[in-house]
Amino acid sequence: MKKIIGLILCLSFVMTAAGCGDKENVRGTVEASVTEAAETTTAQNNDDSTAETTAALEEETSEEEAEEENFSFGAVNSNIYENKFIGIGCKLDSNWTFYDDEQIKQINNISADVLDEDIADMINSADIIYDMYASYSDGLSNININLENIGALQYVSFDVAENYEKAGSVLRDSYENMGYSIDRMEPVKIEIDGKEFDGMNVQASSDTLVMYQTLFGTKCGGKYVASITVTSFNEDITQDIVDTFYLTD
Numbered sequence: 001m002k003k004i005i006g007l008i009l010c011l012s013f014v015m016t017a018a019g020c021g022d023k024e025n026v027r028g029t030v031e032a033s034v035t036e037a038a039e040t041t042t043a044q045n046n047d048d049s050t051a052e053t054t055a056a057l058e059e060e061t062s063e064e065e066a067e068e069e070n071f072s073f074g075a076v077n078s079n080i081y082e083n084k085f086i087g088i089g090c091k092l093d094s095n096w097t098f099y100d101d102e103q104i105k106q107i108n109n110i111s112a113d114v115l116d117e118d119i120a121d122m123i124n125s126a127d128i129i130y131d132m133y134a135s136y137s138d139g140l141s142n143i144n145i146n147l148e149n150i151g152a153l154q155y156v157s158f159d160v161a162e163n164y165e166k167a168g169s170v171l172r173d174s175y176e177n178m179g180y181s182i183d184r185m186e187p188v189k190i191e192i193d194g195k196e197f198d199g200m201n202v203q204a205s206s207d208t209l210v211m212y213q214t215l216f217g218t219k220c221g222g223k224y225v226a227s228i229t230v231t232s233f234n235e236d237i238t239q240d241i242v243d244t245f246y247l248t249d
Helices: 002-011 014-020 036-067 101-107 116-125 152-157 160-166 168-177 238-242
Strands: 075-077 080-083 088-091 096-098 128-136 141-149 181-192 195-205 210-220 224-233 245-247
Touching (some): 080 128, 101 128, 160 168, 160 181, 160 195, 160 210, 168 195, 181 245, 210 238, 224 238
Antiparallel strands (some): 075 080, 080 088, 088 245, 096 128, 141 224, 181 195, 210 224
16 A cells, blocks of 8 residues: 555656756747848847837736735545635545545645644745545545646746656656556546546556556646546546546636
8 A cells, every 4th residue: 555655646746747857948049140230130129129028028927926826725525625726626435535634744744733824835835735635445546636836937838738748758767666567658638527638548557456547737826737646456447536526616
């Protein structure tokens, strides 16, 4: 069981880690002009457009800042999980057990005696936040939800589907380090209440287990990417678990 939980937590941020590690130079380069006249024209054009460009950047930055929200944990009530910050919930039957608040604090490396206001500061500055973990009574199915703070700047251009594509090699390495080999990996569209989410289906196996995973993600809060990982072992019931999700108001 510890190996299973360790694997899920290890892989929970793979999708965003793959994208965040691949920084590109978005400033570009400009070749030197070949005539003095061309240089003069370029300089004049730059001068004329400076005020307009600056205003546009300030407006865009203001809009991005206005969209940012402080992270808030989801809540569990009668085996119903909801997080309106992410915009999703799931309703599970009595065979499922959710991690309680203290267990969630533990996997977020937050001591039990930390004050609420200090927790808020720690969470808002954290790179990875674990929000929910639930397991089935037989220990062979589970759900994990976490968020990564990618920052407002990267948030604007972050593409969930593209980052799942980039995550392939990272996923393979992570599975292999835990003793699994990849049997199947394919991009998918996950539909919840008529809304599509980009995701990935994975099948991996070890000497004793076959693991099925559905991973999907969504941007939220102006600087976060939420990653939902649904896992079942030996029997693929991931779609049945995904069907328990719904969109919050």
